[in-house]
Amino acid sequence: MNKDEQLKAAINQKLIETGERERLKELLRAKLIECGWKDQLKAHCKEDFKHKNTLYMDKIMWTIMQFK
Structure with missing residues (x-):
């Protein structure tokens, strides 16, 4: 795994742990529907x-x- 892949994996893991990934997905879904x-x-x-x-x-x- 190169450095970019490691950084991406670390960010994704942190987003999952904090619940921000789901929150961001829901926000994006709502904005796409809204527009x-x-x-x-x-x-x-x-x-x-x-x-x-x-x-x-x-x-x-x-x-x-x-x-x-």
């Missing part, structure tokens, strides 16, 4: 997949990752 991002992503995916007969997880994930 409409979640609904926009859902509408984008529905429209994109409407014309496809077969869906594969890798194509679904690619579509989600390309959403801006």
